[in-house]
Amino acid sequence: MQAKDIMVSPPSIDKSAKISNALGIMEKKNTRRLLVTHNNDVVGILTMRNLAKELGTKKRTKPPSSLPVVTAISGNFTFVKPETKFLVAVKIIKEKGGVLLVSENEKDVLGWITPNELIGAYDFNGQAKDVMFQKTIITINSSERLVHARYLMLEHNVGRIPVMEDGKLVGVISEKDVAVAFQEFKDSVPDNHQEARIKNLLVADVMTRSPITATPNTPAEEIVSLMVHKNVGIIPVVDNGKLVGIITRRSLITAIPTLE
Numbered sequence: 001m002q003a004k005d006i007m008v009s010p011p012s013i014d015k016s017a018k019i020s021n022a023l024g025i026m027e028k029k030n031t032r033r034l035l036v037t038h039n040n041d042v043v044g045i046l047t048m049r050n051l052a053k054e055l056g057t058k059k060r061t062k063p064p065s066s067l068p069v070v071t072a073i074s075g076n077f078t079f080v081k082p083e084t085k086f087l088v089a090v091k092i093i094k095e096k097g098g099v100l101l102v103s104e105n106e107k108d109v110l111g112w113i114t115p116n117e118l119i120g121a122y123d124f125n126g127q128a129k130d131v132m133f134q135k136t137i138i139t140i141n142s143s144e145r146l147v148h149a150r151y152l153m154l155e156h157n158v159g160r161i162p163v164m165e166d167g168k169l170v171g172v173i174s175e176k177d178v179a180v181a182f183q184e185f186k187d188s189v190p191d192n193h194q195e196a197r198i199k200n201l202l203v204a205d206v207m208t209r210s211p212i213t214a215t216p217n218t219p220a221e222e223i224v225s226l227m228v229h230k231n232v233g234i235i236p237v238v239d240n241g242k243l244v245g246i247i248t249r250r251s252l253i254t255a256i257p258t259l260e
Helices: 019-029 048-056 086-096 115-121 146-156 175-188 191-200 220-229 249-255
Strands: 012-014 033-038 041-047 077-080 099-103 109-113 160-165 168-174 234-239 242-248
Touching: 012 019, 019 033, 019 048, 019 175, 041 048, 041 077, 048 146, 048 175, 077 086, 086 099, 086 115, 086 249, 115 220, 115 249, 146 160, 146 175, 146 191, 160 234, 160 242, 168 175, 168 234, 175 191, 220 234, 220 249, 242 249
Parallel strands: 012 033, 077 099
Antiparallel strands: 033 041, 099 109, 160 168, 234 242
């Protein structure tokens, strides 16, 4: 299997477009990444995490409708040839993160490969306990402020966090939840009131309640199917009411064996 066999057409946006437009495209396309271009040249990648970071920063008091996409892009991508082998692609993603841009000349993009394409193309065996992260699980309480959720995501480089109440899982919060909440906040609250009122935004106000969960014995292939076909970004693993691990696309990529 080669890169050209699993690549997909990337949703894109021009670097001069506004962040509010980018969020609209992400919602419509059900994606957390956009390829940013200008005059057919690749400029970078816009991710939901970058948007959460940019929209939540104190230095940005202007509404998202006036901020250009270029203020929040990253260069986290790697060019690969169409003939790049599958396990080589997996290894690159493991080492560098980001996305792979498939191109013959590192200019004209034929398609891209995200972790979603990689996990969808691999035949996972085993169970949830074999592919979950369990050593250090970052969690947050539903009563915490949204700014703290944003801090944890950026500090630990995670896109989704399980939400707890009295030691039990009650929901998850994602970088999309954070970005959209900050967009709506900055669009609706006057600049001179933002610093005081932002403290009123709580995790409980924007989190997804009653998330899809798995048990340690849930077949890994069922989990992959949910992530690929239902676009579920995190599946908490619960055993007898206790959170014992989480499964993300990143943990699944880590579980794919590659040659060193």
